[in-house]
Amino acid sequence: MTGKTPFSAEAWKNVDWLRQATDCFDLTIRSVNVNDRQCLLVFVGGVTGTTSIEPIVESLVFDKGNLAFFPATVTQAGSLEDALDKILQGQTLVILEGSAYAFIVDTRSYPTRGPSEPTVEKSVRGARDGFIEHIMLDLGMVRRRIRDPKLVTKAYQKGSRTKTDIFVLYISDLIHPSILHDFQNRIDHLPVNAEVTSERQLCELMYGQTWNPYPHVRYTERPDIAAIHLLQGSLIILVDNCPSAVILPTTFFEQTKQIEEYTQTPVISLVMRAIRLAGVFCSIYLLPLWMVLVMQQNPTRLNLPLPEIPGPITFGVQVLIADLLIEWIRLSLIHSPLMLSSLLGIVAVFVLGDAPIAYGAYTQEILIMTAIVNIGNFVTAGYELSMANKIVRLALIVMVVIGGYRGFLIGILIHLILLLQTQVGPFPYLYPLIPFNGKEFKRLFLGNFTMDKK
Structure with a gap:
């Protein structure tokens, strides 16, 4: 002592x-x-x-x-x-x-709210409960779904001042040994004076701050998604006072999955996955590709009706203005009180209506294309992934303005290299596509619960 x-x-x-x-x-x-x-x-x-x-x-x-x-x-x-x-x-x-x-x-009794369906990860079918800020209740919601004695739960306390409770969950005979070893090494070597107040702060302490926009972990507010990933060999982290769990490791394709894909028949789930992936890739590449076709006046056999542009730089600025306005409206709807939501709708009509088009801020075609790619962002199941894809799209737009179709091709190549270099745990970010794993690829798209650890 x-x-x-x-x-x-x-x-x-x-x-x-x-x-x-x-x-x-x-x-x-x-x-x-x-x-x-x-x-x-x-x-x-x-x-x-x-x-x-x-x-x-x-x-x-x-x-x-x-x-x-x-x-x-x-x-x-x-x-x-x-x-x-x-x-x-x-x-x-x-x-x-x-x-x-x-x-x-032990007489702890923290102020808390009741479990309710998460507003970000809604589902037509499935459970209606969600994680809350009480870590013991969150653990109970996971245990209610997995009653296996091999479900391991470990408790940590991090932060010299906050002393935040952290629970780690995994199934001992399903988790990949390298996943467990990598996490244990990172959690044991956290700075002594580091304070942990949220799951995001914990992830930054474990993996460091990086300029890579793509998330190294997956966040979920649904205990059923956490339970599914435990059965697939993942590791779950619960942080006290945080209404979401951290899933390790994650990949690009795991970030695009949603709980409804597990509540439908295999055929419907496969079609929904294909539609969602199409929306994800359109949110990244569709608008820059359309800009290339417009700037090159469609040198293809598609014969699409394309508008005349005043110049590459002016055209690019118009696209960025339209995309920025849509992002402002999205942020204002998130952070504004409910009583002002109707007023924001009226403002959005003026901002994205005929008046800006009449004044030459952008054209109807630009507004339509930016609306389509933003819908693709909303289709993306992972909120962090959708934000990363939006940043990549804006970078591609800038490269198209600077280099035309060459800039677009170089941007795609840089994006692919970025995804290939991103890795969390033993699996690359584009796994199971690169490197290809047939069994895991089938599980990913057909919704099986068993993970191939080979």
């Missing part, structure tokens, strides 16, 4: 130490007499279930000189520093006068 402060046999000295160590107005001390011996209960209001304090007080008895607790989970506190950490988590410290030992009673 080097560097730790032991408990004093005088109970109030321990309380004085706790008061000096933290300046909390809601630090509560209750004194109870048990068989003519004073017993002090120390807890913090707001995160401690006060309704569970009374049964504990009523159950305090001495059994052959030992203090007994009947209706609670009890552990012995090793030092005053450890006890203070537990108190701030919502547990209750029980100190007995004349004893150099103290006990921690």
